[in-house]
Amino acid sequence: MFSNGELSGILLTLARPEITAYQSTSSKTGMNIRIRIMFRANLDFLTALQRKFETMNINSKLRSVEGVNRAKPVLIVSKRKDLESVRELMNKELPCSRTNWTKFDSVLHEMSEKNHLEEEGMKRILEMVYNENDILKK
Secondary structure (H helix, E strand, O other): OOOHHHHHHHHHHEEEEEEEEEEEOOOOOEEEEEEEEEEEOOOHHHHHHHHHHHHOOOEEEEOOOOOOOOOOOOOEEOOOOHHHHHHHHHOOOOOOOOOOOHHHHHHHHHHOOOHOOOOHHHHHHHHHOOOOHHHHHH
């Protein structure tokens, strides 16, 4: 099992945020937003990480094969409260190795406030998702 210090390092180096916007006929705004954090590594490592998350009441999904085009294992955190818990574990003052979390945190905040359910809120979120310059301005 990973220590808290080890977990902090893992989150800084392996956690990959993903934001996907797609059209939906079931949503009153016509769009859905999916946010999640992905971890890609070998299966034994991801199994240990999932166990650590379970001890912290963070739900995750472990897939031994990510998909048709990527035959490698992946661990996915996707529920909003679990995403917030993972972000609370991360030191936001330290730079991450591969990504900038600004856009992810902004979208997560908008969704936590339930702004994605209204047209104006969805419009703000879509501007963040599709406008890469937002990250550079902050």
